[in-house]
Amino acid sequence: MNLPALPLSRRRFLRSSGLATAAAAAPLILPSGLRGQNAPSRKITVGIVGSGNIADSHYGALLGDENVRILGVCDVDRERRDEGAERVNKAYGNKDCRAYADFRELNRRTDIDTVFVCTPDHWHALVAIDAMRNGKDVYIEKPMTLTIEEGRAVVAAARKHNRVAQHGTQHRSMKRFHDVAEYVRNGGLGKLHRIECFIPPNNRHCGATWKTEAVPEGLDWDMWLGPAPWRPYSSLGCHYNFRFISDAAYGQVTNWGAHYLDIGQWAMDADAGGPVSVEGRGEFPSSGLFTNATKVDFTVRYANGVPMHCRTRYEGGGTSRFVGERGWLDIARNKMSASNPDLLREMQAPGKKIQLELSNNHHDNFFACVRSRGKPIADVEIGHRTTTVCNLGQIAMVLGRPLKWDPVKEEFVGDDMANRLRGRAMRSPWSLA
Amino acid sequence: MAEKKRPAPTTAERPPRSSADRKSNAGNTPEPWEMCARLEYGGDRSFAWSVREQVIDSGPEDRARIEDQLLKALALPGCTDAGRAFLCQMLALVASVKSVPALAALLKDGKSADEARYAVQQIAGPEAAAALRDALGSLSGAPKAGVIGSIAHRRDTTARAVLAGIRENPSEAPVVREAAARALAHLS
Structure with a gap:
């Protein structure tokens, strides 16, 4: 190979x-x-x-x-x-x-x-x-x-x-996100007060009931479901919309949250760890096919006390915002802003003491590592830790109570029900083994 | 990667902002536990939502009562497939060794083994492990492979000999033999 x-x-x-x-x-x-x-x-x-x-x-x-x-x-x-x-x-x-x-x-x-x-x-x-x-x-x-x-x-x-x-x-392979993570790590904002991640609205309202439909010719519905619990086919709950059903995904918490929370993790130097607590309140549909939160609001907190909030924003799209004693930086895919233009200039200036790995293209980085056998910029350990933050938020919103998290043992402290939500049995014949 | 842009939700598509949290829009059903046993795919599940809230909000001191309620609903005659799946998913959150006998019976039936595993896989202790091993003799095909996966997930090393026998048995379905081989590798 x-x-x-x-x-x-x-x-x-x-x-x-x-x-x-x-x-x-x-x-x-x-x-x-x-x-x-x-x-x-x-x-x-x-x-x-x-x-x-x-x-x-x-x-x-x-x-x-x-x-x-x-x-x-x-x-x-x-x-x-x-x-x-x-x-x-x-x-x-x-x-x-x-x-x-x-x-x-x-x-x-x-x-x-x-x-x-x-x-x-x-x-x-x-x-x-x-x-x-x-x-x-x-x-x-x-x-x-x-x-x-x-x-x-x-x-x-x-x-x-x-x-x-x-x-x-x-x-991770976009320079502005690299720059903000590096800037925060170097104390550019002074003492970091909080991180705010905004994610787009979660789903569309699909009504309290839904109709089962004949499986379209050419679609292997049993294989589409795979490890997820069985349910009859509905076009409403298949392509794209799967993300609004918790049997298959956790909505925008994991869809866009995975991107914006990931930069928070990077800035917090938490790629091999994570937060130590989480609390959240979500609005969930009480009936209908869609089961994920229509409004997301959760906060994880790191050991140094810095909180990272994740919330639904109905206008303005997703962003990662870093708020510190010197002001704030707001970084999105297509725009960035700051409480003071000097912060943006400083953020993009080279020569910082702590330097983070720089990748300019995610595919390029992956294929280079395929050849060199090195670790890519978003190695799976990093991906797992970021996805875990998404999961912590989801679980906290589902349970509606504050939870303590041990990022070393990867278990909740003193909450058996929360720990049971870390995984689930798969529909046969599928298994992680 | 960037996803195709979705149009911004219309006012009608937005969730009602007046609902303050996950409790606010739950259904008000007189006997939601019994109704859960009659749950149908595609049907109104607001009563299931209210049961779900009770399960989630239960403190450790109240779990035994909640577990009893779920088991009682699961035992109702005419429990639907959707109802059984829902109740087992709720038991996955609170079930103790007390649930094992009822779940063990479901484990031995290929039509309900998957749903039973949702709960059994989460129950600590030798009773649940034994229920999974016992079910192997009653199942075949995919449900049996699923049970083998749960045994591996629980790292039940006492099942090694049984799994080795399944792996070597030519009369077993390939999916079952492959599951046994992987489980043994997982347990090694």
């Missing part, structure tokens, strides 16, 4: 899928002789498991990378997997990319180096662990896992099988 080093400067990430398609069709970038198992080993081969909304974001970048070759696409929805494979084959100008209905078949291909886990959240752990068992390096979309127990199992698998495993929290 060790791949020869390749200068990163040769990579050409073409962001738009249109550009990627056009460029990939050009012989200069993809010589016609590159075919399937005969492809030069310098190209990193990729399988994509889950070909829906989030995978759509990866196709463009991957197809535009001349050092990467997608060989397989898997989805339990025939329409989606066929569309994905067709998109890849059209871009490459051949028929080499195969479509799979079962991720295990893709994971067992010996000519695939890496697997991108882009399924709904309840599948992340099982797909990633199976891929790593089969010698693949993995890029796991956020949140890394559905439960805390699953997260620890993914980290254990990565270490056991010596795999490179990147969590898809790409804010």
Whole structure:
């Protein structure tokens, strides 16, 4: 699996899928002789498991990378997997990319180096662990896992099988988020008072009842459910909307929270630990198919007393805001602001005493580590710890009482019910074992 | 990665801001425990919500009564599939060794073994471990593989010999033999 080093400067990430398609069709970038198992080993081969909304974001970048070759696409929805494979084959100008209905078949291909886990959240752990068992390096979309127990199992698998495993929290590879974490770590804001993370509204109201429907032709509903509790099919609770149902995900707490809380963890130097307490109040629908909080409000607190709040914001989108004695910095994907412009200038200035690893591209960082066997910028331990913060918030909102958390033992202190919520039995035949 | 932009929710789509917390919009059902046994997929679950609140809010001193209520509802004739799943998910939060006999019976039936495992997997102690091992003799196929997974999850090393026998038994389904092999690797 060790791949020869390749200068990163040769990579050409073409962001738009249109550009990627056009460029990939050009012989200069993809010589016609590159075919399937005969492809030069310098190209990193990729399988994509889950070909829906989030995978759509990866196709463009991957197809535009001349050092990467997608060989397989898997989805339990025939329409989606066929569309994905067709998109890849059209871009490459051949028929080499195969479509799979079962991720295990893709994971067992010996000519695939890496697997991108882009399924709904309840599948992340099982797909990633199976891929790593089969010698693949993995890029796991956020949140890394559905439960805390699953997260620890993914980290254990990565270490056991010596795999490179990147969590898809790409804010770690965006300079402004790097800069703010580094600035806070260096005491740029003076004493840090609090971190505020705002996440978008959670879900749409879907009514107190819902209709079961016939499973569409081409969708393997049993496989879509996988380890989640069985329920009959409803189009309302399948693609995209799965995130609003706690059997499969924890709504925007894990969807966007994984991004913005992650930067708080980075700034708090908590990548190998986490907060020591949590409390929260959420508004949950009392009936209907959707079960996750429609309004999120929780606070974790670190051992040094600094709190990190996470709240739903109905206007303005997501952001990570750091408030200290010298003022505040508010960093979002597309904008940043501060209580004083000097803070922004200082934040972006080089030469700080504590320097955090800098990555300018999350894919690039992952593939570089696949070659070097180094740890990626959002290694799974980091991903697990951030996803755990999301889980702590979810559990605190569900229980509606303050909880103490031991980040070393990864257990709640003195609350058996909370500890039971760290994991759950999986529907058969699935298991973390 | 960046997700496709979703349109901002309309006023009608937004949750009511007047509801202050998770208790505020719960249903007001006279006998929610019994109603839970009649829960249907897609149907109104507000009564289940009120039961869920009672389970979650129960202090350690009240858990035994809550557990009794859940077991009583689970034993009602005509308990639906959705009702059984819900009640077992609630038992997963509070069940003690007292629940093991009722859950052990469900474990031995392939139609209810998964739901029973939601609760049994969370119960500490040898009684729950024994119930899982005992169920192996009554199950086949995927439900049996699921029970093997729960045994592995609980790190029940006393099951090694049984699991080794399953792994080597050619009459077992491949999914079961594979589950046994993985469980043994997990327990090693």
